[in-house]
Amino acid sequence: LLGGIRPQAYVSNPLTRVDPLGLAESACEQRQRILDNIEASRRARESSNYPNPYNKDLEFDPNKFNYIFGRVNSSPHNTARSGQLMDAMKRTGIDDSLQGRKILTDHFSDSLKGGSNVTAVFRGRSGILQETRESLLFGPSGKATVLETTYEIMPNGARRFLTTIPKS
Numbered sequence: 001l002l003g004g005i006r007p008q009a010y011v012s013n014p015l016t017r018v019d020p021l022g023l024a025e026s027a028c029e030q031r032q033r034i035l036d037n038i039e040a041s042r043r044a045r046e047s048s049n050y051p052n053p054y055n056k057d058l059e060f061d062p063n064k065f066n067y068i069f070g071r072v073n074s075s076p077h078n079t080a081r082s083g084q085l086m087d088a089m090k091r092t093g094i095d096d097s098l099q100g101r102k103i104l105t106d107h108f109s110d111s112l113k114g115g116s117n118v119t120a121v122f123r124g125r126s127g128i129l130q131e132t133r134e135s136l137l138f139g140p141s142g143k144a145t146v147l148e149t150t151y152e153i154m155p156n157g158a159r160r161f162l163t164t165i166p167k168s
Contacts, residue, residue, distance in 0.1 A: 041121050056112040059160040060105055068104065068164070069096040081165070088166035092139025103139070108149065111135040112159055119148070129153045130162065144168075 066072055070086030073079045094100045111117060111133050120132040130152055138144045146167040151159035 037122075040123070057158040058105070058109040058112055059154065059158050060108065061161070062101075064161055065096060065101060065104075081163075084166055085164065088145045089139070091141070092137060092143050092145055093141030094137075094139045104137075107135065107137050107147075108161055108164075111147075111149065112151075121153075124152075131159070134167075 067078070067082050068085050069089060070082050072082040089095070089100070094103055117133045117135055118131055119134050122130055122132075124130050130150055132148060132150045135147050135149065136144050137147050147164045148167055149164040150162045152162055154160055
């Protein structure tokens with residue numbers, strides 16, 4: 001018997017068809033945006049050689065509680081987002097009290113431990129190095145909400161709270 005190329009006689013190699021980034025089915029523009037985003041993220045990570053990269057202390061401006069509890073009207077976007085946050089806080093049973101504020105600051109501080117919840121590292125419009133983290137906030141009501149929180153990475157490695165978006 002003489003051999004030959006007969007695809008039906010061979011088991012296909014599934015490793016040749018792996019596309020971990022999902023780029024095979026993407027449009028060219030979308031594929032390029034994904035690749036550009038990956039490259040920007042890599043550059044941001046490489047440029048974050050700070051003296052103490054493991055310092056993940058939280059810097060939180062108390063005025064941010066106005067934003068979280070619905071007391072912002074600086075722009076239509078901020079007012080809508082602030083209202084969305086206020087609704088999420090009400091649903092979870094977190095109110096604007098010392099106890100509610102402590103629950104939130106403890107949650108944001110705890111979300112900085114480890115790196116498995118980092119969803120993006122990037123430079124903002126003004127060149128500031130930032131990271132976005134996802135976390136699950138449980139409130140006194142027993143209900144939970146997913147928060148997507150963005151922090152500025154400070155030169156000493158600490159994270160300064162910038163904004164949070166409720167995702168559920």
